[in-house]
Amino acid sequence: MSTPARPTASDSTETRELLGRARAGDGGAVDELLTRHRAYLRHVVELNLDARLRGRVDPSDVVQEAQMEASRRLPAYLEQPPMVFRLWLRQITYDRLLMARRRHAGAQKRSVTCEVPLPERSTLQLAGQLLGADATPSEQAVQHELARRVEQAIARLSPADRDMLVMRHFEGLDNQEIAGVLQIEPATASKRYGRALLRLRTLLVEGGVTESQL
Numbered sequence: 323m324s325t326p327a328r329p330t331a332s333d334s335t336e337t338r339e340l341l342g343r344a345r346a347g348d349g350g351a352v353d354e355l356l357t358r359h360r361a362y363l364r365h366v367v368e369l370n371l372d373a374r375l376r377g378r379v380d381p382s383d384v385v386q387e388a389q390m391e392a393s394r395r396l397p398a399y400l401e402q403p404p405m406v407f408r409l410w411l412r413q414i415t416y417d418r419l420l421m422a423r424r425r426h427a428g429a430q431k432r433s434v435t436c437e438v439p440l441p442e443r444s445t446l447q448l449a450g451q452l453l454g455a456d457a458t459p460s461e462q463a464v465q466h467e468l469a470r471r472v473e474q475a476i477a478r479l480s481p482a483d484r485d486m487l488v489m490r491h492f493e494g495l496d497n498q499e500i501a502g503v504l505q506i507e508p509a510t511a512s513k514r515y516g517r518a519l520l521r522l523r524t525l526l527v528e529g530g531v532t533e534s535q536l
Contacts, residue, residue, distance in 0.1 A: 388418040
């Protein structure tokens, strides 16, 4: 039997301990592993669920299917982990979301992330990073307008650029974790993120945000 890969620093100490217990045959540790990641996986599904499928696809059902699949595949993961546990669960969940989209949306060719309303609070935080701290006003009406412009600009990006920004700013993954998801080098992930951010800034300028604000 091959030696299990050593967990990376991207998994928390608690997760690594639970993985060790699960590897030793502790069924309770498996249940706890799945439970502690359930909210994160639901967040991933909600971020990537096509607006046209809302009402027909329940994020909780997608997460439940993903966790059942993860439980089935866990022995192989424990023997030779291909990536950190959280990202492994994310990959299974995203695959299940794509399967749900194919079931409900038929042969439509548009990306599952094409028409997804993004969280306004996170959109405003991203706008603040782009425009500077002084450019995020307190007035509610202006906040909504700023969030709308950023969301519209993100929607005009290529799927690859949009996914990069969603993973970084809305899922909270860092460049090393994104590299694990995309199976690329962290330096490449960093460059792709920088290019996506630059393209977003360009689209914001085209949408009326002045160069002096960036």
